[in-house]
Amino acid sequence: MAGKGYNYADDFDDDWYADEDDYYEEEEDAEDPELAAAVQAAKKASAAGKPAQVANPASKPAPAKASQTGQKAGAAAGSSGGLASNGSTSKKTAPAANGSALALLLSRPAEPGPKAGQHPHPTADRETFPLTPPAAEAFRFDTPSPDDAVILARSKPSGAKAATPASSRITPNQEVRSRLGDLQIQEPPEADRADETDARPMSHAAASTSGQPHDRGTTSKRPLREYEAEPDLARAVQEALAREAAGQAGKALLHLVVLGHVDAGKSTLMGRLLHDLGHVSQKAAHKAEKDARAAGKGSFAWAWLLDERPEERARGVTVDVASTFFETPARLVRLLDAPGHQDFVPNMIAGAAQADAALLVVDGSVGGFEAGFSDSAGGGGQTREHAQLARSLGIEQLAVVVTKLDTCGFSQERFEQVKSILQPFLKLSGFREAQTSWLPAVGPTGENLIGPPVEPALAGWWHGPNLVQAIDGFKPTARDASKPLRLPVTDVFKSARGGAALGGRLAGGALKAGTRILVQPGNHAGTVKSVEMNNTAVPLAMVGDTVDVALNGIDAAAVSAGSMLCLPQWPVPLVSRFEARVVVLEVAMPILKGRQVSVHVHAAVEAAQISRLVSVLNPKTGEVMKARPRALAKGQTAVLEVTLNRQLCLELYTDYRALGRVAIRDGGRTIAVGVVTSLSEAT
Numbered sequence: 225m226a227g228k229g230y231n232y233a234d235d236f237d238d239d240w241y242a243d244e245d246d247y248y249e250e251e252e253d254a255e256d257p258e259l260a261a262a263v264q265a266a267k268k269a270s271a272a273g274k275p276a277q278v279a280n281p282a283s284k285p286a287p288a289k290a291s292q293t294g295q296k297a298g299a300a301a302g303s304s305g306g307l308a309s310n311g312s313t314s315k316k317t318a319p320a321a322n323g324s325a326l327a328l329l330l331s332r333p334a335e336p337g338p339k340a341g342q343h344p345h346p347t348a349d350r351e352t353f354p355l356t357p358p359a360a361e362a363f364r365f366d367t368p369s370p371d372d373a374v375i376l377a378r379s380k381p382s383g384a385k386a387a388t389p390a391s392s393r394i395t396p397n398q399e400v401r402s403r404l405g406d407l408q409i410q411e412p413p414e415a416d417r418a419d420e421t422d423a424r425p426m427s428h429a430a431a432s433t434s435g436q437p438h439d440r441g442t443t444s445k446r447p448l449r450e451y452e453a454e455p456d457l458a459r460a461v462q463e464a465l466a467r468e469a470a471g472q473a474g475k476a477l478l479h480l481v482v483l484g485h486v487d488a489g490k491s492t493l494m495g496r497l498l499h500d501l502g503h504v505s506q507k508a509a510h511k512a513e514k515d516a517r518a519a520g521k522g523s524f525a526w527a528w529l530l531d532e533r534p535e536e537r538a539r540g541v542t543v544d545v546a547s548t549f550f551e552t553p554a555r556l557v558r559l560l561d562a563p564g565h566q567d568f569v570p571n572m573i574a575g576a577a578q579a580d581a582a583l584l585v586v587d588g589s590v591g592g593f594e595a596g597f598s599d600s601a602g603g604g605g606q607t608r609e610h611a612q613l614a615r616s617l618g619i620e621q622l623a624v625v626v627t628k629l630d631t632c633g634f635s636q637e638r639f640e641q642v643k644s645i646l647q648p649f650l651k652l653s654g655f656r657e658a659q660t661s662w663l664p665a666v667g668p669t670g671e672n673l674i675g676p677p678v679e680p681a682l683a684g685w686w687h688g689p690n691l692v693q694a695i696d697g698f699k700p701t702a703r704d705a706s707k708p709l710r711l712p713v714t715d716v717f718k719s720a721r722g723g724a725a726l727g728g729r730l731a732g733g734a735l736k737a738g739t740r741i742l743v744q745p746g747n748h749a750g751t752v753k754s755v756e757m758n759n760t761a762v763p764l765a766m767v768g769d770t771v772d773v774a775l776n777g778i779d780a781a782a783v784s785a786g787s788m789l790c791l792p793q794w795p796v797p798l799v800s801r802f803e804a805r806v807v808v809l810e811v812a813m814p815i816l817k818g819r820q821v822s823v824h825v826h827a828a829v830e831a832a833q834i835s836r837l838v839s840v841l842n843p844k845t846g847e848v849m850k851a852r853p854r855a856l857a858k859g860q861t862a863v864l865e866v867t868l869n870r871q872l873c874l875e876l877y878t879d880y881r882a883l884g885r886v887a888i889r890d891g892g893r894t895i896a897v898g899v900v901t902s903l904s905e906a907t
């Protein structure tokens with residue numbers, strides 16, 4: 225059954241799939257009658273070609289109708305290509321009230337996918353999503369995250385088939401040293417080291433039955449550890465890393481994403497911060513204020529400053545994650561500002577996938593916090609989804625900024641109340657207390673942004689960090705330049721002479737003028753003409769850098785967000801199918817085989833189908849609890865297989881963490897998040 229280059233771990237034995245046609249003919253789960261009833265309902269509906277009315281095992285009392293169901297014949301609506309979008313783009317519309325989950329689920333359009341003639345990887349901002357009320361309480365990550373499951377499974381060699389032979393274990397630093405000689409490598413933080421080291425062997429375990437490295441397919445079969453950079457590139461990297469290690473490379477660059485519910489005050493906070501740090505001219509500030517007032521939105525003046533940056537208009541960004549640079553005393557910060565509305569969660573995913581750390585902005589006003597933190601029953605705020613997605617996308621460092629306390633007399637009690645509610649949730653979502661800081665701030669007046677509070681009612685009790693101090697407390701992700709080049713494209717520009725310039729953050733390797741490159745999908749070969757960082761020409765870009773790369777030989781029309789820049793000798797896998805180890809989030813109905821979804825990974829979005837439910841795992845040990853489950857319910861850790869409508873540039877999580885994290889969405893809600901454990905390359 226396994227396709228070419230498709231390696232299951234022992235756990236995922238092929239014979240699980242042997243009786244695929246009898247998939248629904250097996251006994252129901254006696255231990256879970258509601259789940260069984262849901263599956264039955266979905267099966268019947270599937271056979272009749274109409275939506276199923278299922279009991280929702282997650283939110284027990286409310287029956288809900290499924291608009292998409294598991295199906296034997298694979299005939300779910302929209303499976304053959306572009307899926308409908310409802311075209312809703314309203315940024316400020318409040319999410320629909322809970323109302324009738326049944327009616328709303330039925331009226332829910334499918335997740336939008338690429339349209340005919342559109343590039344396989346539409347940019348995240350082109351996606352629009354309906355306002356869908358979630359039907360169950362948000363998933364509480366009171367079990368280990370997918371990362372933790374990987375680590376736990378890996379750390380249990382005895383009995384756990386996922387373990388890798390010790391001989392094949394190479395720590396990242398060993399790899400780097402063997403590649404870069406005696407170079408002084410900047411040591412990653414303890415936690416990162418453990419994570420990387422633990423995660424690496426699991427890739428073999430997850431992807432191979434033989435203990436051999438994962439077969440990366442027809443075009444990219446060589447194990448990454450065999451990669452050696454071209455001598456001149458290796459030398460340039462070596463020198464750059466040495467300069468950084470010696471502290472001669474200037475301030476470290478931090479990628480920071482700003483998250484939070486709609487209207488929490490994100491743009492106002494950051495607009496005011498840019499102004500106070502001297503990054504905005506008085507003229508621009510006055511213009512933003514005037515424009516905002518003229519539009520009858522005077523209170524949004526600071527937000528307009530951030531939302532309408534001139535460079536964005538000039539460059540025509542293709543991923544709608546506003547991005548700008550600013551400097552603090554200790555850091556050069558690339559700011560990624562994600563809109564808060566649920567329609568824009570895909571943009572938030574694209575932003576968070578590039579970030580080293582996050583600011584989670586929460587509205588501290590009475591009622592404001594409650595709306596943003598509400599679960600599905602209360603309308604479904606984005607605070608929960610953003611926090612869970614951010615952690616699932618790899619963000620470990622968080623500062624929670626409680627805004628709008630000026631509306632309640634800067635009440636310390638209110639601040640503590642918000643913290644006491646949110647902190648346990650964040651902990652359960654996987655954020656460590658030691659890596660989470662808290663602070664109050666008021667965007668419009670600049671309280672506690674770059675200095676201590678001035679307002680006596682706040683200064684009287686707040687003696688903790690201000691916003692800049694919180695940002696300076698974040699550590700940039702350590703660089704590991706030992707792998708081949710991977711640059712997921714987030715921006716495409718046309719240069720004056722018609723050539724292509726691509727923007728994005730390097731997820732692996734390095735490049736410089738003269739480097740021969742390949743753009744996938746499409747097999748477009750070209751050469752790097754020049755590299756710019758923050759609008760300044762630079763001689764070299766390394767993993768972690770955000771750059772604009774001008775190319776010779778590449779037509780801008782052939783590239784779009786979600787494409788990948790790589791080396792011709794080390795092409796990125798083009799994948800038509802993959803397996804992922806996921807945590808099932810808040811699902812209104814169980815996930816069944818055949819469900820139509822959209823897959824979000826780095827800057828790419830692709831329509832897909834859940835083609836197999838491989839196993840349910842013990843979240844604590846990573847061991848298989850049930851093979852070929854009939855359905856996946858909220859909170860379960862599972863392995864599932866996804867078949868993409870079109871090819872996608874994808875990597876194993878253990879090879880490139882940033883490129884192997886996946887969010888699976890349906891109907892405008894994220895239903896599962898996890899890490900890619902196995903690839904099936906396109907033939």
Ligand SMILES: Nc1nc2c(ncn2[C@@H]2O[C@H](COP(=O)(O)OP(=O)(O)OP(=O)(O)O)[C@@H](O)[C@H]2O)c(=O)[nH]1
Binds near residue numbers: 627
């Ligand atoms: N009183 C008060 N109002 C604030 C504060 N921060 C923001 N606001 C107001 O809240 C409204 C929303 O602010 P934005 O900055 O646009 O919120 P946002 O989170 O960026 O919104 P989206 O981008 O739509 O998600 C504006 O009217 C701001 O003036 C604050 O600390 N106190």
